[in-house]
Amino acid sequence: xxxxxQRKVVTPIKDKNPNTVIQEHVIxxxxxxxxxxxxYDVIHNERPISCWKRDLIxxxxxxxxxxxxxxxxxxxxxxxxxxxxxxxxxxxxxxxKNSDCRQDLGMICNNxxxxxxxxxxxxxxxxxxxxxxxxxRTCVNDSEYDILANLQCFNVxxxxxxxxxxxxxxxxxxxxxxxxxxxxxxxxxxxNDANCDTSRYLYCDTVTGTRCNCNSSMFWNGNLVSGxxxxxxxxxxxxxxxxxxxxxxxxxMGQGLTCARYSNPYGSEYGVCQCGSLExxxxxxxxxxxYCEPLRDYSKICAASSNCDYRKDLVCTxxxxxxxxGTNYDSTIVVSASVTGYCTPAATYYDxxxxxxxxxxxxxxxCDYATFGLPxxxxxxxxxxxxxWDGVTCANKLSIGGVCKTTTECNAADGLFCSNYTQxxxxxxxxxxxxxxxxxxxxxxxxxxxxxxxxCDDNRGLFCQGTGGALFQKCDCFNISxxxxxxxxxxxxxxxxxxxxxxQSTCFGDLECQDYNYLHCYNGTCKxxxxxxxxxxxxxxxxxxxxxxxxxxxxxxxxxxNLVCEFTTxxxxxxxxxxxxxxxxxxxxxxxxxxxxxxxESAINCTSIQWWNGTYCRDKGIPPxxxxxxxxxxxxxxxxxxxxxxxxxxxxxVTSVATCECATTKYWNGITCIDRVLLGEPCIDWExxxxxxxxxxxxxxxxxxxxxxxxxxxxxxxxxxxxxGNTNWNATFSICAAPPVTPG
Numbered sequence: 001x002x003x004x005x006q007r008k009v010v011t012p013i014k015d016k017n018p019n020t021v022i023q024e025h026v027i028x029x030x031x032x033x034x035x036x037x038x039x040y041d042v043i044h045n046e047r048p049i050s051c052w053k054r055d056l057i058x059x060x061x062x063x064x065x066x067x068x069x070x071x072x073x074x075x076x077x078x079x080x081x082x083x084x085x086x087x088x089x090x091x092x093x094x095x096x097k098n099s100d101c102r103q104d105l106g107m108i109c110n111n112x113x114x115x116x117x118x119x120x121x122x123x124x125x126x127x128x129x130x131x132x133x134x135x136x137r138t139c140v141n142d143s144e145y146d147i148l149a150n151l152q153c154f155n156v157x158x159x160x161x162x163x164x165x166x167x168x169x170x171x172x173x174x175x176x177x178x179x180x181x182x183x184x185x186x187x188x189x190x191x192n193d194a195n196c197d198t199s200r201y202l203y204c205d206t207v208t209g210t211r212c213n214c215n216s217s218m219f220w221n222g223n224l225v226s227g228x229x230x231x232x233x234x235x236x237x238x239x240x241x242x243x244x245x246x247x248x249x250x251x252x253m254g255q256g257l258t259c260a261r262y263s264n265p266y267g268s269e270y271g272v273c274q275c276g277s278l279e280x281x282x283x284x285x286x287x288x289x290x291y292c293e294p295l296r297d298y299s300k301i302c303a304a305s306s307n308c309d310y311r312k313d314l315v316c317t318x319x320x321x322x323x324x325x326g327t328n329y330d331s332t333i334v335v336s337a338s339v340t341g342y343c344t345p346a347a348t349y350y351d352x353x354x355x356x357x358x359x360x361x362x363x364x365x366x367c368d369y370a371t372f373g374l375p376x377x378x379x380x381x382x383x384x385x386x387x388x389w390d391g392v393t394c395a396n397k398l399s400i401g402g403v404c405k406t407t408t409e410c411n412a413a414d415g416l417f418c419s420n421y422t423q424x425x426x427x428x429x430x431x432x433x434x435x436x437x438x439x440x441x442x443x444x445x446x447x448x449x450x451x452x453x454x455x456c457d458d459n460r461g462l463f464c465q466g467t468g469g470a471l472f473q474k475c476d477c478f479n480i481s482x483x484x485x486x487x488x489x490x491x492x493x494x495x496x497x498x499x500x501x502x503x504q505s506t507c508f509g510d511l512e513c514q515d516y517n518y519l520h521c522y523n524g525t526c527k528x529x530x531x532x533x534x535x536x537x538x539x540x541x542x543x544x545x546x547x548x549x550x551x552x553x554x555x556x557x558x559x560x561x562n563l564v565c566e567f568t569t570x571x572x573x574x575x576x577x578x579x580x581x582x583x584x585x586x587x588x589x590x591x592x593x594x595x596x597x598x599x600x601e602s603a604i605n606c607t608s609i610q611w612w613n614g615t616y617c618r619d620k621g622i623p624p625x626x627x628x629x630x631x632x633x634x635x636x637x638x639x640x641x642x643x644x645x646x647x648x649x650x651x652x653x654v655t656s657v658a659t660c661e662c663a664t665t666k667y668w669n670g671i672t673c674i675d676r677v678l679l680g681e682p683c684i685d686w687e688x689x690x691x692x693x694x695x696x697x698x699x700x701x702x703x704x705x706x707x708x709x710x711x712x713x714x715x716x717x718x719x720x721x722x723x724x725g726n727t728n729w730n731a732t733f734s735i736c737a738a739p740p741v742t743p744g
Contacts, residue, residue, distance in 0.1 A: 415440025
């Protein structure tokens with residue numbers, strides 16, 4: 001058996017990418033170094049080396065030589081350009097042609113001088129020609145602007161308040177988008193208001209098709225060149241040439257005027273601004289504050305007859321459109337297709353009237369059938385209760401001050417008559433016993449409030465008097481020499497009479513005597529007080545010890561002084577003097593005549609709170625307090641003067657002495673005299689005798705009362721001071737006063 005033949009060992013072929021096999025074959029068998037990228041990049045995806053880099057081999061020395069030559073050529077060019085440039089002229093330099101100037105800076109040769117073109121300017125900042133600037137840009141001077149654009153360099157105030165130079169149009173010019181152009185006149189085309197001449201009050205009216213126009217309250221008063229916008233004219237101003245646009249015809253606030261023809265000194269081509277023929281101007285022409293409105297009908301309010309409808313023959317009487325005197329309005333008469341009503345003739349004053357023949361209502365007449373006692377025939381008369389015939393119409397009866405001829409012309413219902421008094425003759429006035437206050441009122445009597453003497457009964461001698469203004473004025477007698485005779489007794493004649501002199505009677509009070517001569521009423525007769533004597537014209541204080549006298553009445557003859565008038569040789573020369581009688585001597589300490597000699601030292605031993613009564617030292621008196629009445633006195637030294645207590649005058653005889661009291665503006669608190677309190681302050685009221693007073697200021701016309709807020713059950717109350725009813729507190733004078741009466 002043949003043995004098996006062993007196979008040759010063969011190395012297996014490695015698996016390869018077909019693309020790789022092809023690539024290796026191409027590279028091995030072709031000149032692959034110069035193959036295009038597209039021919040093999042699909043295999044290696046590598047960028048081949050360019051052929052000029054691969055094949056062109058330049059020696060290093062040659063490359064350096066070429067670079068050096070290039071640098072030399074560039075340097076020569078720059079040197080040449082610099083030389084050429086330096087030889088050319090800059091701004092303002094001489095030249096013959098443009099090439100002589102720095103054209104690289106935008107220069108041209110103009111009039112043999114190098115400069116910028118007209119559309120450019122020379123910038124000193126950048127040393128080159130710059131294009132001229134347009135409107136609203138900053139500037140330094142006018143050279144920076146396009147002269148053909150009419151721009152100038154102006155100071156402009158910015159919103160921040162700063163000032164900046166900016167290019168703006170010259171006066172009377174406006175920017176049209178490319179240049180400054182003259183502002184448009186009337187009816188010129190425009191884009192905005194700046195294109196119209198605002199100095200002529202024109203604006204760009206887009207409603208009428210972007211044309212320069214006046215606003216609705218103005219009109220163009222001339223031709224297209226010489227005119228201007230002017231406010232439309234008011235009533236009675238001229239218009240030309242009969243153009244309604246000149247007149248204020250705008251609405252709704254316009255006056256509605258038209259340009260009407262009229263005879264005028266300016267020429268027949270001029271008119272005047274007026275309302276239409278069926279209208280009237282309802283304002284003041286000189287002020288131009290009205291407007292045109294239709295003529296007013298019968299019985300409507302009017303200011304003048306021009307307001308009323310003339311087609312109906314109406315006139316303005318007492319601000320009412322009515323018929324002329326002697327006519328009546330007949331609303332049934334047809335004047336024209338659009339006018340109904342007319343004033344027809346009527347019977348006038350004192351004419352006979354019937355149901356057919358009417359009295360003139362425009363004259364306020366009525367038909368009085370009682371005149372003839374017939375029911376069908378009467379007489380046209382005025383209503384005498386409120387009117388009278390003034391020759392033209394039945395006029396309202398006259399009020400105060402109306403000029404009259406007879407009393408029938410005055411309003412008797414108000415008490416007026418046609419005066420024959422000197423001060424008001426020929427006018428309607430009240431009679432002498434009345435005054436006017438919207439009607440005749442009886443004149444005021446004594447002590448009533450007044451504002452002038454006109455309201456006081458001067459027939460009784462009363463006049464309005466007082467100080468401090470109307471608040472204190474009252475009807476009073478003419479002066480202090482007169483007195484109201486019913487002041488004390490009410491059933492007398494109620495008139496001012498002269499005050500009685502010394503010794504006259506019968507008086508009922510001191511004020512009926514000549515108090516200005518210090519007279520008082522004692523037992524119905526006007527006399528001096530017991531401390532005074534009558535010297536023939538006035539009451540004088542009686543004389544003290546050793547003073548000359550005519551009789552004893554001249555001396556202090558009353559108790560306890562007891563002086564008499566006697567002839568004595570103690571004076572030089574001897575004369576009648578006031579001295580003590582022979583049984584008494586003059587005591588200097590007490591200022592009295594004493595019947596028994598006592599030493600003056602006794603009085604000297606009295607304390608400051610005592611007084612010498614001629615026999616012993618007596619405590620000085622005080623006002624009433626508790627259950628004790630006031631101490632009697634004849635002089636203040638007998639009262640507690642150290643506590644402001646005094647002995648007021650008031651006794652009319654020796655037997656009728658005064659009492660120790662505080663001043664009327666003070667009150668006694670048990671220790672001293674204290675000021676009375678005013679309105680609103682706390683107070684105490686003692687309603688028990690003999691005190692019977694309050695701490696409120698009630699004297700000196702103050703009149704304050706103390707309210708009884710707290711009752712202490714013993715006749716004593718506490719509260720606050722207040723004014724009585726119908727009075728108010730006057731802080732200026734510290735009194736309770738009635739409010740002033742308003743005149744009229």
